[in-house]
Amino acid sequence: MTTATPLILVINCGSSSLKFALQPVDSIDPILSGLAECLGLEDARIIIKDSDGNKTTQTLNGGRHAEAMEVLTRDLAQRGLLDKVAAIGHRIVHGGERFTASAIVTDDVMAGIEECCELAPLHNPGHLVGIRAAQKAFPGLKQVVVFDTAFHQTMQPAVYRYAVPKRFYTDYHVRRYGMHGTSCRYVTGEAIRVLDLDPADHGIIICHLGNGASATAVKNGQCVDTTMGMTPLEGLIMGTRSGDIDPAAVTYIARREKLDLDGIDHLLNKQSGLLGISGVSSDCRALEEAAVAGNPDAQLALQMFAHRLSRLIGGLATSLDRLDAIVFTGGIGENSSLLRAKTLEHLRIFGFKLDAAANDAAIRGKAGVITAAGSPVAVVVNTNEECMIARDTAELAGIQA
Numbered sequence: 408m409t410t411a412t413p414l415i416l417v418i419n420c421g422s423s424s425l426k427f428a429l430q431p432v433d434s435i436d437p438i439l440s441g442l443a444e445c446l447g448l449e450d451a452r453i454i455i456k457d458s459d460g461n462k463t464t465q466t467l468n469g470g471r472h473a474e475a476m477e478v479l480t481r482d483l484a485q486r487g488l489l490d491k492v493a494a495i496g497h498r499i500v501h502g503g504e505r506f507t508a509s510a511i512v513t514d515d516v517m518a519g520i521e522e523c524c525e526l527a528p529l530h531n532p533g534h535l536v537g538i539r540a541a542q543k544a545f546p547g548l549k550q551v552v553v554f555d556t557a558f559h560q561t562m563q564p565a566v567y568r569y570a571v572p573k574r575f576y577t578d579y580h581v582r583r584y585g586m587h588g589t590s591c592r593y594v595t596g597e598a599i600r601v602l603d604l605d606p607a608d609h610g611i612i613i614c615h616l617g618n619g620a621s622a623t624a625v626k627n628g629q630c631v632d633t634t635m636g637m638t639p640l641e642g643l644i645m646g647t648r649s650g651d652i653d654p655a656a657v658t659y660i661a662r663r664e665k666l667d668l669d670g671i672d673h674l675l676n677k678q679s680g681l682l683g684i685s686g687v688s689s690d691c692r693a694l695e696e697a698a699v700a701g702n703p704d705a706q707l708a709l710q711m712f713a714h715r716l717s718r719l720i721g722g723l724a725t726s727l728d729r730l731d732a733i734v735f736t737g738g739i740g741e742n743s744s745l746l747r748a749k750t751l752e753h754l755r756i757f758g759f760k761l762d763a764a765a766n767d768a769a770i771r772g773k774a775g776v777i778t779a780a781g782s783p784v785a786v787v788v789n790t791n792e793e794c795m796i797a798r799d800t801a802e803l804a805g806i807q808a
């Protein structure tokens with residue numbers, strides 16, 4: 408494999424996993440991607456896939472992130488790609504109030520990410536491990552961090568504060584932060600391009616619907632409101648997360664079931680959402696199949712998903728001067744013509760009218776407008792977080808195609 412273009416290695420590290428994509432700076436498609444999983448366990452392995460779909464799997468013998476990086480660099484060297492890697496971009500879930508944009512990694516930036524660990528205890532520690540492993544494997548290369556929360560830092564206090572005593576904000580940073588910001592930034596750029604909107608004068612609502620799901624109101628390129636909160640639990644119904652629920656219902660359930668705080672956390676994050684309602688699956692495809700087969704709980708889960716989404720879209724619209732388009736993205740947004748149709752049906756009060764043929768056609772990588780002529784616009788856009796991370800990394804590291 409040869410390429411003349413500089414490459415950006417995009418890394419997304421969890422506590423026991425490391426996803427990567429090798430992205431040419433002038434392309435939206437990676438030339439190599441993969442996943443190291445079960446890190447630290449006996450069956451730790453790394454799977455590497457090239458752009459033709461050829462896959463290799465190598466054991467890591469119980470190794471962790473550093474060992475995964477070692478195997479990856481060896482593999483890149485064998486493919487003649489190691490010298491082409493010009494910089495590394497890391498996805499970071501939580502940047503708190505400190506990070507309002509992507510940044511080059513320094514000791515100070517590492518300390519800042521560490522400070523945000525208490526806001527994302529399941530994610531940020533894994534990211535730090537990943538950055539250190541990448542620094543060791545690629546000494547001398549610039550490393551860039553791209554935060555999922557950064558895009559939402561333009562929200563105003565009236566939008567991001569919770570109605571609890573102020574000291575919880577000042578002492579513990581309790582406020583709404585929002586997630587999926589990297590996807591929102593990419594999708595905003597694509598929506599502007601595809602719909603020929605004015606970059607300085609537009610209003611859109613982005614529905615990023617995957618296993619995690621959120622909707623975000625964007626005014627003139629900036630986030631003005633979003634449905635996720637201090638954590639990803641707030642807002643829409645998700646695969647296994649409840650989204651919005653009366654906090655008093657939670658304390659009531661806890662008393663009835665004698666649940667401690669970890670038990671509540673597990674219930675609302677892992678056992679609720681589409682899975683909890685349906686008892687079938689957290690996966691939208693499986694639910695759609697079960698619904699067609701007549702399962703009433705699967706049917707209800709899909710109805711609830713569309714109802715909650717349309718209800719929150721209506722709320723988000725109140726932060727805009729104008730609604731140019733609703734944008735669907737993420738695994739569900741890009742593929743479930745059923746949920747898009749159900750959502751727009753709820754939004755008929757605003758004049759939305761589906762183009763059923765266009766909606767059915769916008770699946771598996773095909774994007775485009777899905778509303779009829781004369782209707783307010785709804786459009787499907789394919790998100791690409793890796794590409795956004797690679798672009799930021801190239802820009803901050805001063806790398807050109």
Ligand code: AMP
Nearest residue numbers: 617618619690691692737738739742743
């Ligand atoms: P993501 O987290 O963005 O990868 O999205 C995962 C979600 O997308 C899962 O709920 C999948 O069931 C859903 N999804 C993927 N393909 C389809 C499809 N063809 N129809 C409905 N849902 C889909």
